[in-house]
Amino acid sequence: MVVCTGCSLLCEDIELVLKDGTISQAKNLCRKGHAHFQALFIERTRPMIDGREVSLDQAISKAAEILKSAKSPLFYGWSNSTLEAQAAGIDLARRLGATIDDTSSFCQGILMELVLTGKVPTCTLDDVRNFADTSVFWGADPSNSHPRHLSRFAYYPRGEKRQKSYEEERICIAVDVRKSATARLCSNYYFRVPPGQDAEFIESILAVLDGKIPRFGDKKRMIELGTVLRKTEYGVIFPGLGMVYSLQEKMDLLVRLVAKLNEITTFMVLPMVDHYNMRGFNQLLLDETGFINRVSFQGGTTVHGPEQSVMAAAKSCDAALVIGSDPLSALPFGTARALAKTSLIAIDPRRSLTTDAAKVVIPSAMYGLEAGGTSLRLDGVKIEFEPFFKSELLSDEQILAKIKEAI
Amino acid sequence: MEAEVTIVAFQDIFQNEARKKGIYTDEYRQLSAQIILDKQDITRLGVKDGQRISVKNEVGGVVVAAKISDDDPHPGLAFMINSPWFNQLVRDDVCDTSIPGFKRIAARVSPSEENVTQISEILQRMRA
Incomplete structure (x- = not known):
């Protein structure tokens, strides 16, 4: 087994055979990982x-x-x-x-600081696989950045308390400025946010969670989102660069949102760091x-x-x-x-x-x-x-x- | 014809793969040096898919290929893959958080007769 250092998932289940200066056989490698390993032979x-x-x-x-x-x-x-x-x-x-x-x-520094200094609750990816029923990819597109995230942890696998997996027990939500590959997968749970308006989107969720009428976005859809979040047993927000670049100095809004969600249920934060x-x-x-x-x-x-x-x-x-x-x-x-x-x-x-x-x-x-x-x-x-x-x-x-x- | 757009950068696994094959490859340039425009903007500019587009702002400029978006309508909003081409347009005088605005770049786009910017030109600009 080889550990892939192609992204921060550090997949430990890679099987490789190298022959004549190329990868002749590989098991469990994603496209990104394959390119990372193949790069061993190129442009050194x-x-x-x-x-x-x-x-x-x-x-x-x-x-x-x-x-x-x-x-x-x-x-x-x-x-x-x-x-x-x-x-x-x-x-x-x-x-x-x-x-x-x-x-x-x-x-991701601003977010990572919140996690490492305990200002937002966090969990491991194994917790995600075992317990999470709602994953929110916010300004993140794991299908392109962390290709095995959904299959190993967030969506497809069966976990300790998630035996029915994505067919019945897991929901993935995408919040993004564009319909990314992950957003397309999330289908009905894709929420488009115009550039730089993630703060308004969070304020709208907070309003819905407080039983108020949201001022931003489609009211009906925002209320639907609030209902999904409320019904969640174990949720995880995966913020990507889209959220970081949009919120910047307003990152306290994320802290407020996570605190509010944790008054209702359990919600964790895991930044989608790349390297x-x-x-x-x-x-x-x-x-x-x-x-x-x-x-x-x-x-x-x-x-x-x-x-x-x-x-x-x-x-x-x-x-x-x-x-x-x-x-x-x-x-x-x-x-x-x-x-x-x-x-x-x-x-x-x-x-x-x-x-x-x-x-x-x-x-x-x-x-x-x-x-x-x-x-x-x-x-x-x-x-x-x-x-x-x-x-x-x-x-x-x-x-x-x-x-x-x-x- | 010229149009004002806001450009948002994103990651693409195929371009990432091409980068690993080499930053001077045609494949990396083709996948990096492109701007995804809304159909309405494409029509307004009078260009076709693959046609060369000049993208300029107060920071710099590049010539890239136009690509028609298959997303829901987003006139005035364009997308470019994270790359040295996109970074020619990004300001480095930043706000209090010292994070550049990779996700909201204002630029002017227009049809161009020039060749697509080569990565060797970008390196030359950095050394100049």
Whole structure:
């Protein structure tokens, strides 16, 4: 069995046969996972300095030299690294007085903070499979982002108290700005919300739950939704990026909604984080500093705030270490350009815009395939995995140890 | 002909798969460099499915392919898959939460005679 690190479900039941540089047989792999594993054979990085191939030792030495001389380095990425590598990264950031941030900073961070600090009740995916009769995918489309979510946990499987499964006992609700693949599956339980109006939608649900007339949306449908939520025995809200980007500073409305629902029945929240160990980084940094992301260790102190986010730090840093992430593809143009113009070090198994723009490229082993370790699934359950086959490539953790040694 | 639209980004498993095959592949460009427009907007712009569209705002611009939406009517609302093409249009001066507005980008769309923007051009812009 292999653990798939293609998304934060960390599916542990993967069976693989590799032959002649490709996957010849696979069992339980989704399309996303298959592409993730097949990527092992495509566009792998080589050690580079200024676009010229060098030895691994030279690349590591150059990275150490850049970081050692930097006055305000930025460490970014981390959501595709194991807990062990993340811990090594936080340690190195502290020693160098660096700013450290991860992908949660511009996606699920606000929500994850609510979960990790106990401001909203949460549960495990196994609880979802065993008990949940209502799953609300809000601004989330697991059919595209977490393809086995519905089949392993939320909808199709039989669970301890859900023996009749989706045929009779489970309901999936989609709240989205577009009729996504998941919304199409939810059929009658799809609620379209125009961009940026999720706050009004929540206020309408709260009104219905209080027995008042909703001001937003189709009144009849909102009352139907209220009835479904009231009749739920064990509900779970799975917020995606759609909800995060829409609510932003109004996230307290979600807290109010969940509190109200829990006065009536049981409702949990599980953010649909994308990368396989984003939650792990958030938990580790929270344990170390009291903050889940956006931390600067400059001057021996710990500072947290918007100025320490990758968006701001990309423009103020004089060197950036990016690990297992492609911010030049994923972040707004201005941030991407700022990173491209700094002394950029990319540690990555595969070629990306970020590795192509980097001053130094250090190739790494792919976790789950070429390197083992520990990660936190999207629900916080710790998953350990062994490498599927031997590789000469170093893991993130080993590369960071070598950089630390060189510094 | 030009139209004002609000663009919302989303994830697509097929584009994700194409990205794993390589960011410089035709497949990745074809699946990323497209804008899904409502039928009414397509008609108003006088374009057909697959025709090139210029998408511009105060941040930047790209040329992508038009795709007709099969969703319920949503005039004025367009969709693009999360990609470097979409991110050319996203502001990085953000609100208090420091989260960019990936889900609500105002832009102008119009038919274009230019080629679809290549990812190598996007990388050049970042380095310029």
